[in-house]
Amino acid sequence: MAAAPALSVLDLVPVRTGQTSSQAIAASLDLVVRAERLGFRRYWFAEHHNMPAVASTTPPVLTAAAAARTERIRIGSGGVMLPNHSPLVVAEQFAALEALAPGRVDLGLGRAPGSDPVITQLLRQSGTTSDVERFPEHVRDILSLVSPEGAALRFASGGTYDVHATPAATGAPEVWLLGSSDYSAQLAAARGLPYVFANHFSGQGLERALEVYRTQFQPSEHLDAPRTFLTVNVVAAPTREEAEERSLPNQRMMARLRMNKPLVPAETVEHAKATADEFAGIGETIMAAARSTWFVGTGEDVAGELRGFASRHDVDEVMISPIAGSYETEPLDATPGRTQTLELITEALTA
Template identity: 85%
Template sequence: MSEVMITSSAPALSVLDLVPVRAGQTSAQAVAASLDLARRADRLGFRRYWFAEHHNMPAVASTTPPVLVAAAAARTQRIRVGSGGVMLPNHSPLVVAEQFAALEALAPGRIDLGIGRAPGSDPVITQLLRQSGTTSDVERFPDHVRDILSLVSPDGAAVRFTSGGTYDVHATPAATGAPEVWLLGSSDYSAQLAAALGLPYVFANHFSGQGLERALDLYRSQFQPSEALRAPRTFLTVNAIAAPTAEEAEARSLPNQRMTARLRMSRPLVAMETVEQALAGADEFDGLADSLMASARANWFVGTGDSVAAQLAVFAARHDVDEVMISPIAGAYDGEPMDAAAGRAQTLELLAAAG
């Protein structure tokens, strides 16, 4: 398929990648497939490519966004690359600042630092990640965001001692720029904090879509201009699958539908099924699972390239955003190469061509 650049008549498109791992696939193959997808998104004209942070999940290999961002930055030329997001309570603010200051030095003007406060895993893994004292204090999340904003700036931050005096701290010795910091979330809290700090904000609509209108209204109505941003700036995330036919797109949605049902019913998680495995396992699910699958599917954008592109344009206009970040969740068929993601690549190509 030839590559066609996205035109200005459509909302800008970006990509959110969880680095899915399907049955029989190794982590190395899954990462190779995602990096190939990042190169493709760069060539096709997508605006940005973000990696999520999730832990200890058989079907997700995006445990360390900074590592993946560095690899993607080294393999691309134009596209912005970043985290969607770093789950800040899991990490020291200084370490996050140092990582992303180094990334900004690696790819100047192309780095996004998306920050969230969710754990990105189950309670056991959360405890293991947060064995670092006050870093794990979720109530200090706003302070830690402010710390990062100071630390990644060329001027750095100053630690003030109660006994008097200060101590200068820089995330990198001689910065000439800083990563663009975004707040991410799916609740009123994150929208209001982004507004109060004058930061760009992304609502995680790909989770369920519940609360979207209220979060956007809170962010826009309460926004306070800052040095970083003079007016509200936001975009939305969606799950999307595009294929040459609607039938193929629906089939490629089945593995993720079933994964969603497992998550919501707290069933044991497995590597992502192929389409054939999902079809073969249909009888193992009950009516509740079917209902959960249907509910998830109702919020996704699935169809041909032209139909999905048209739906995305309507969606963007309805919520007054000029950018939509798609999580390309197309499943794989048996026999498709393990070190590539044919269905996800096809989604990007068809949406770029339709734009």
Template identity: 75%
Template structure:
């Protein structure tokens, strides 16, 4: 079997999509089948996103999903892409991922972001936790997590004198790898100043990618854990045996993206048949939004997509791309599986389509 171990390594980002008529249990089962296949195929890492209150997304709790994935895999790195840190206490995040590291030593990534991952109402509900919800303290909270997950732990200093030692786990021998994620200059500059690996959310918005990478690389300061800049790219990707099938499987995601960017109510992900039937309902704005999104995606046959990804990686000087497999489902495909996403993963590492 061919594996994703060529010059360009491949990884996977999963939002645990929920399609029309599918339950959360079925959506999670489908994603766990995808991560098991990614492990077999030799993908480098598999990250779960954090989003809230979205009908088409079931990845609300990355640590839970990572734990479930760890039980079904043996070698692939698993992590968050990412945990939205202002929503959580740094100590809780550190304890969760230290526990995951104990479950799967040497295989855990902790990707941290500072965006809310939802709408303002949900953000307020998530952030009813005092000072931990202060976005301006994001750098301090990242430093807290780095200390808490280390073998030495952290020390709380009291104004009255004395210290109190705190550790995420009592006897850590390995630690999760911490990454900073972002879609703006801020996270790139913070990752550079802290000497941390960094990922720009190109799959969400490609605007500002080159500037963010330049800021990160030129401003990078070596740290105890990282001697030089380390980054990879994310991209929306779909491979199919034919261009026609690729176009059809991309349509549900294109229509969902148009709704999101037009601030229309979000729905469960349409089936391919629903997307085709509803195509006439979209106006010129929606068509323009879909065309704009599609221009930044990699959709087509295995050969064309592989060539595009290799060129994209070479252009930006990286050796890894994390794909978000944007393959919709036909109505007759099983609810607890995701054949289109699995097919994308298989075709990208096979010798031929």
């Protein structure tokens, strides 16, 4: 049997029908505490904007809240969409987080917008920092700014100006590059940085991205050999029937995205089942395609798939995005489906 991979969590802070942002965030913060107790390696918050079903708009704020409730687990962003922000602001935020939770902060950086064109324009009202083509330059700047040594700006007229993300750093967050294409794989390899392919989102091009990253990797002061892990959407439940039911709300959300339908808060399982005809035809095809890349089943089912997945791609860690939906009778300030997903998988992998 293949060795059990280390497990981590990617959280979009889902918001279900009838739930407030406060309740959704409370549920996710309970989940990070549970993840730490179960032995998960890291817990990352994604960045998405103006989506009725997603409350993870500000990874630094959520990371700070998670830091206050945990002691061991690594915490951070998966990821900060760098073109939406000033590199100095990002560096300051994560340097402060590193001071709050020394030695356990990850700064995952991506170059996608994380929202629709209108919100993207609102986020990028910051001049040249919003230029996606400057992503490599901004990654370089952040690496310098978050280091204890800081960065030195050179003036055209001569002289330098020292900049520090925090005044007296003793460490720095670990910077990861994230992506769903070869672009970030090539950049991570060239800069000697750890890299994660967004398999939970795309699922296409994983093998190519890993090959590019591993074969082109150049050792650096940050890393002496390629380092990567994989992401995947998962749902685990006591029975396969329940697991499939709990996957339905997220399948329908994917269909809405692909079909350009109005987005809504995450539906309950009951509503998804009662309105199945809404996505007949092309919608069913989209849902089936999404479902085919997820790991859904009992704890033993999913644990087996995770072992095989990690072994095939030669990684020792898998980051799961627990996408289990909720039933109408379940409390609004908790996330039982996601919690049992973590518990059942952990139990099966350690049995």
